[in-house]
Amino acid sequence: MSRQALAWVVAVLLLGVSGWWLAENTEWVEDRTPRGARGEALTNPVYAAEQLLRQLGMQVEHRESLDSLPPRGARLVLLSADWQLVPGRLDSLKRWVEQGGHLVLPHGVEDDDDDALADWLPIIDLPSGKPMPKEAPVLPGMAASAPTPQSHAHTELISTPPLWGSTQRLITCDNAQMARALHLRQGETARWTAARGQDVRAMRVAVGQGSVTRLSHLPSIFFNTPALRCDTPLLLAAAVQAEPGATAWVYLQEKREALMPWLWQQAWVVIVLGLLTLALSLWRAAVRFGPLQATPPRLRRSVAEQVTGLGAWLQRGGTEALLAAQQRALDETAARHLPRYRGQPVPERARLIADATGLPVHDLAAAMTARYSTRAELAHRLQLLETARRRLS
Secondary structure (H helix, E strand, C coil): CHHHHHHHHHHHHHHHHHHHHHHCCEEEEEEEECCCCCCCCCCCCCCCHHHHHCCCCCCCEEEECCCCCEEEEEEEEEHHHHHHHHCCCCHHHHHHHHHHCCEEEEECCCCCCHHHHHCCCCCEEEEEECCCCCCCCCCCCCCCCCCCCCCCEEEEEEEEEEEECCCCEEECCHHHHHHHEEEECCCCEEEEEEECEEEEEEEEEEEECCCEECCCCCCCHHHHHHHHCCCCHHHHHHHCCCCCCCCCEECCCCCCCCCCHHHHHHHHHHHHHHHHHHHHHHHHHHCEEEEEEEECCCCCCCCHHHHHHHHHHHHCCEEEEEEEEHHHHHHHHHHHCCCCCCCCCHHHHHHHHHHCCCCCCCHHHHHHHHCCHHHHHHHHHHHHHHHHHHHHH
16 A cells, blocks of 8 residues: 555544544534614614514504694503603593593603692502502402512413403513502492402503503513513503504603704794894904004195194184193293293283293283183284294293
């Protein structure tokens, strides 16, 4: 046998021994890995319950606002207390139920401080094991005593009357610490109950032409995972009164459009005008980088323009200012050149100037003290004051 043929024989024997060892020491089993939610089930926490009702032939709508109520004869499942945020909804809900609507209320969707809703509901929701109020009657086969022990994983409920003619026992997966017990108000009659011993976990009572169904479970019983465990689908179908062709609205929470997009959609014209007004106001109040108009060049005026401007100014009433300016100029010049001038009264000042300039003292005193002059007097007084100033200089 050649060396190559021997190598092939050894390789086949090794493969055979390896296969035999794997077969004797390993075991092949199927392992199911849960797949995460996708599509609508990823964002809708009650997607499973809604699909369950659709498979039973119902028309299910997911609602995020209760501005309008379902048609008469429809089912309304409230899973949040947000429905009470808008005033007046309780009265609308009462009228809708009395006219034929079917309301489903899990525990926790009503406000504990809302006495109006509590007084209207014909079913009292109390913690499991709490004694019933005196006015609440005891259902047949029940006694007002402590509840029977229960399992934390599963709870057996007895339906009265049986569901769909034969289904009487329901096994639900709930937490006993969250369980509640339901009781009827005096004078009311239950149309359907699901009880664990002495504790009623689900109850339906007729109200007008409609009905109210209360569950002692939290709203999370309608959520995707709990809704498919144990016999919870049967309990939910019974609570909603599932039947082909019926309409059901599932209200999870109140969702409103954000304020800014809503304002833009409703009043964009006002917003644009307001922004333009604000921009104009800021522009008007902003610091400028230069004058409103260019500064005119400094050009030397002609004598004729100067005389014309001076005449126009004097005609408008500038004679007093011109006389005062000339008096001030003479006073400053005399103070610099005449000793003991400052501190003297006006007559003495006029005498000192007259002695130094040779001008008439009487005319100087009159010119130095005048506050107003006629056109005839103005020229003479201005000339006299200017002559005295120049002689002192």
